[in-house]
Amino acid sequence: MLKFSHCVLLTRVGGFYELYFEHADEYAPLLNIKKTKKRPLKGSKRAAVSMAGFPAYQLDRYLKILVQDLNKHVAVSEEFINDAATKAKGDSAYSRRVTRIVTPGTLIDEHFMDPWQNNFLLSVHVDTGALSEDDAVKQSPGSASVTSLLSLPRTEVGLAWIDLSSGDFHTQTTDIASLPSAVARIKPREIVLDSIFAEAAHSRIVSILEQDGHIITFQESPGNSLTIQDWIPMLEDVINDIETLQFSPAEIAAGGALLHYVKSQLLGSTTRLQAPIRHQPEDHVIIDKNSLRALEIRATLRDGNYEGSLLHSLNRTVTKSGMRLLTQRLSAPSMSLPMINDRLDLVEEMVEHPQLREDVVNLLGQTFDSLRLVTKFTVGRGDADDLLELSRTIQTTSDIVNVLQVHLESQRATAEPQRRERISGLLKSFDLAEPLAMAKRIQNAIDEEGLSERHRVEDDEANVIADLAQSVLGREGGEDDMKAMPKRVLPKPHAITPSFRSATDGREDIWIMKRNASKALQKLHASLESMRQEKDKLEYELRDKLGADSLVLKWTPNLAHIAHVRGRDVARAAVEYPKSLSSSKSTRSFQIPEWTQLGGRMDETRFRMRTEEQRVLSKLREDVVRNLVKLRRNAAALDELDVACAFARLATEKGWIRPLLHAGTSFNVVGGRHPVVENGLIDQGRRFATNDCILGEEERIWLITGPNMAGKSTFLRQNAIISILAQTGSFVPADYAETGLVDKVFSRVGSADNLFNDQSTFMVEMLETAHILKEATPRSFVIMDEVGRGTTPEDGVAVGYACLHHLYNVNKSRVLFATHFHALADLTKDLPKLGCYCNDVAEEPDGTFSYVHRLRKGVNRQSHALKVATVAGLPEEAVAVAAQVLEKLRA
Numbered sequence: 001m002l003k004f005s006h007c008v009l010l011t012r013v014g015g016f017y018e019l020y021f022e023h024a025d026e027y028a029p030l031l032n033i034k035k036t037k038k039r040p041l042k043g044s045k046r047a048a049v050s051m052a053g054f055p056a057y058q059l060d061r062y063l064k065i066l067v068q069d070l071n072k073h074v075a076v077s078e079e080f081i082n083d084a085a086t087k088a089k090g091d092s093a094y095s096r097r098v099t100r101i102v103t104p105g106t107l108i109d110e111h112f113m114d115p116w117q118n119n120f121l122l123s124v125h126v127d128t129g130a131l132s133e134d135d136a137v138k139q140s141p142g143s144a145s146v147t148s149l150l151s152l153p154r155t156e157v158g159l160a161w162i163d164l165s166s167g168d169f170h171t172q173t174t175d176i177a178s179l180p181s182a183v184a185r186i187k188p189r190e191i192v193l194d195s196i197f198a199e200a201a202h203s204r205i206v207s208i209l210e211q212d213g214h215i216i217t218f219q220e221s222p223g224n225s226l227t228i229q230d231w232i233p234m235l236e237d238v239i240n241d242i243e244t245l246q247f248s249p250a251e252i253a254a255g256g257a258l259l260h261y262v263k264s265q266l267l268g269s270t271t272r273l274q275a276p277i278r279h280q281p282e283d284h285v286i287i288d289k290n291s292l293r294a295l296e297i298r299a300t301l302r303d304g305n306y307e308g309s310l311l312h313s314l315n316r317t318v319t320k321s322g323m324r325l326l327t328q329r330l331s332a333p334s335m336s337l338p339m340i341n342d343r344l345d346l347v348e349e350m351v352e353h354p355q356l357r358e359d360v361v362n363l364l365g366q367t368f369d370s371l372r373l374v375t376k377f378t379v380g381r382g383d384a385d386d387l388l389e390l391s392r393t394i395q396t397t398s399d400i401v402n403v404l405q406v407h408l409e410s411q412r413a414t415a416e417p418q419r420r421e422r423i424s425g426l427l428k429s430f431d432l433a434e435p436l437a438m439a440k441r442i443q444n445a446i447d448e449e450g451l452s453e454r455h456r457v458e459d460d461e462a463n464v465i466a467d468l469a470q471s472v473l474g475r476e477g478g479e480d481d482m483k484a485m486p487k488r489v490l491p492k493p494h495a496i497t498p499s500f501r502s503a504t505d506g507r508e509d510i511w512i513m514k515r516n517a518s519k520a521l522q523k524l525h526a527s528l529e530s531m532r533q534e535k536d537k538l539e540y541e542l543r544d545k546l547g548a549d550s551l552v553l554k555w556t557p558n559l560a561h562i563a564h565v566r567g568r569d570v571a572r573a574a575v576e577y578p579k580s581l582s583s584s585k586s587t588r589s590f591q592i593p594e595w596t597q598l599g600g601r602m603d604e605t606r607f608r609m610r611t612e613e614q615r616v617l618s619k620l621r622e623d624v625v626r627n628l629v630k631l632r633r634n635a636a637a638l639d640e641l642d643v644a645c646a647f648a649r650l651a652t653e654k655g656w657i658r659p660l661l662h663a664g665t666s667f668n669v670v671g672g673r674h675p676v677v678e679n680g681l682i683d684q685g686r687r688f689a690t691n692d693c694i695l696g697e698e699e700r701i702w703l704i705t706g707p708n709m710a711g712k713s714t715f716l717r718q719n720a721i722i723s724i725l726a727q728t729g730s731f732v733p734a735d736y737a738e739t740g741l742v743d744k745v746f747s748r749v750g751s752a753d754n755l756f757n758d759q760s761t762f763m764v765e766m767l768e769t770a771h772i773l774k775e776a777t778p779r780s781f782v783i784m785d786e787v788g789r790g791t792t793p794e795d796g797v798a799v800g801y802a803c804l805h806h807l808y809n810v811n812k813s814r815v816l817f818a819t820h821f822h823a824l825a826d827l828t829k830d831l832p833k834l835g836c837y838c839n840d841v842a843e844e845p846d847g848t849f850s851y852v853h854r855l856r857k858g859v860n861r862q863s864h865a866l867k868v869a870t871v872a873g874l875p876e877e878a879v880a881v882a883a884q885v886l887e888k889l890r891a
Contacts, residue, residue, distance in 0.1 A: 158250025
């Protein structure tokens with residue numbers, strides 16, 4: 001506990017993990033487990049020791065609470081048997097050592113990991129010398145904590161992030177102003193910073209990151225300045241030209257700090273990461289953190305749920321790694337026209353050939369998450385189940401390749417050349433010769449029936465522990481303790497660590513390897529079978545000799561190899577073998593030298609078989625690691641297919657069309673729809689009112705007015721989403737879409753105060769607006785909703801006009817600007833490339849009304865706020881008073 005003082009220590013003791021001292025005091029209530037005190041020996045002056053524990057098979061359950069829910073670092077101390085031949089007299093039978101530190105960002109194969117999302121660990125490197133206090137406005141007047149990133153110097157920041165569970169490794173450079181958005185896109189589970197940033201003088205970066213709820217870990221600097229060569233031991237393959245990839249010094253420093261941290265957490269275990277991918281900001285659409293939230297790309301704005309987000313609405317992937325790729329692409333769409341069109345070609349092929357799509361989708365559903373599977377083997381964790389899943393995935397991958405090849409042959413005469421090349425290029429990315437040979441070796445070696453039987457036995461053992469825990473709580477705990485126990489626990493087989501089996505252990509084994517898995521195993525099985533026959537013969541001869549039909553030869557943990565008789569046979573056996581090992585009124589156990597000798601030989605053979613099985617398993621693991629690069633490339637190709645099929649299924653279901661992309665700056669969408677809102681309306685049996693959006697040389701900015709609830713915000717968001725979908729490589733919800741590449745998407749919609757950081761609603765709104773005005777380019781797509789509403793109407797109009805003026809004359813971006821300040825339409829008359837559009841309310845003679853969601857040219861100076869107030873249930877008297885006041889104001 002002293003050595004790992006920054007961690008919660010879990011110590012393995014037999015079938016349990018234990019917490020001691022202050023850890024038991026603090027965490028037992030949080031984990032909802034019983035805490036006890038170990039009393040010292042009589043006469044001892046030592047204080048009682050607090051203890052708390054849980055069954056070993058529930059490790060994942062409690063790790064989830066500690067690591068994911070409480071964001072703690074956990075040191076796991078495992079139990080190792082001391083070799084009887086080498087341990088000193090009086091030494092403990094077991095020794096313990098910490099084998100791994102588990103943190104939120106260093107999960108590898110824990111069962112509580114989200115299989116659908118990446119688990120990124122991010123390292124941020126900033127040169128503290130460049131963050132001079134004199135070069136920045138430290139605070140705003142009248143406030144001690146309102147600071148703007150835009151007032152900081154444009155210091156270069158190095159980023160490096162990895163997912164230990166899949167081996168993904170990325171780097172990027174950015175600057176201080178763009179840091180929060182870059183981090184929001186990556187969505188790390190843990191951020192590593194140099195410990196210098198824990199000091200008050202350099203804590204501003206920390207406050208920037210903590211504002212967005214990120215978990216930060218400080219580590220001491222690795223010391224010597226690290227180079228790219230220091231990365232190589234942790235990479236899957238030594239890349240000859242890694243030096244030529246032109247990583248910046250900041251990226252190299254971030255990558256070095258990251259790998260240093262990982263190495264320290266794995267405590268001697270090694271992992272093999274994929275070759276680092278340099279994320280060039282200019283190669284991807286930058287969606288700033290506010291836009292990720294406002295457009296609800298990955299989670300809803302109100303409660304942060306996945307359900308209701310764009311990702312949830314789009315997701316038709318069938319594999320976990322396919323969804324992870326989809327999430328990455330949505331968060332950072334491509335800026336490369338050839339790459340976007342390649343993706344769209346593949347989607348179009350799947351749209352036009354539904355049988356091909358269904359065949360591929362059905363096969364993808366039979367694959368396992370091979371990216372995460374192979375990573376287990378790089379850290380020495382893969383077991384027989386993982387090997388079988390990997391072998392099945394390889395075989396299924398081969399079937400998918402065959403389906404694609406047959407399709408390609410059938411389409412050679414008719415398909416467009418570029419789409420033929422897309423399928424052909426995808427086929428070339430698969431490398432299956434060696435993996436298929438390895439898969440065959442795995443299937444020839446592992447006995448699936450034996451493996452299933454072993455899992456059944458392990459489940460029974462786990463249930464015994466669960467029953468023990470129940471009985472302990474029943475005796476010592478209260479009603480609340482009993483409630484915390486699961487009614488039925490189904491442990492993961494490899495979450496149960498098998499007990500050590502020595503060379504003198506006479507228990508029968510369940511073999512997980514086929515007899516012909518190796519020549520040595522074949523001989524050992526034959527030898528054991530021969531000895532079993534010898535035992536049966538000896539047993540038969542002894543029964544005959546002693547006249548004792550109840551005699552059996554067996555092994556027990558306490559008495560080893562014995563003969564056992566019962567009833568009237570007890571007296572008959574005593575005549576020939578008078579020396580007894582144990583006896584009762586009706587039973588007797590004794591030793592027979594021939595059985596002791598034969599049993600010892602059988603034990604030794606079983607021990608050698610266990611060792612040989614482990615050797616075969618280790619060899620298969622080494623096979624996986626040797627094929628690491630090929631397996632990961634095959635997995636990446638499967639993910640690409642999965643995303644393409646998902647987009648094709650979506651396009652077919654929803655009637656989406658292929659967008660046309662070019663290098664210009666126009667944005668022409670006819671009949672556009674919001675994918676998430678449309679889904680909600682369809683569920684209600686309603687139709688979505690489509691809208692056109694034409695931005696280009698004639699009109700770069702649309703100023704949109706109209707009543708509340710008529711769909712202005714939906715219109716703004718749907719066009720930003722269409723631009724993102726198009727560059728992700730998806731078809732889009734529209735009748736026609738042709739758009740120039742977008743480099744950045746900005747959204748200023750909706751605000752909430754941030755009182756903890758002394759920021760009013762209007763201050764938050766202005767911080768977001770300032771970011772847009774300083775960062776947007778002529779290629780950007782900007783949506784702004786109700787800018788200036790957090791202050792007086794006069795000030796709001798002034799700020800709104802200033803934003804429009806700046807976006808028009810300086811940024812020159814494509815902009816959709818919605819407002820209730822109708823005066824803005826008058827103030828912007830002298831801006832020829834600004835168009836005014838509005839939606840409306842249709843009123844019936846009987847006073848009822850409906851919203852007209854279709855936009856028309858012009859300005860609507862009626863916001864119809866009182867209609868919304870009436871629908872919301874405001875008292876009639878209050879609405880009447882509001883109507884009177886409104887009448888006076890208009891007069």
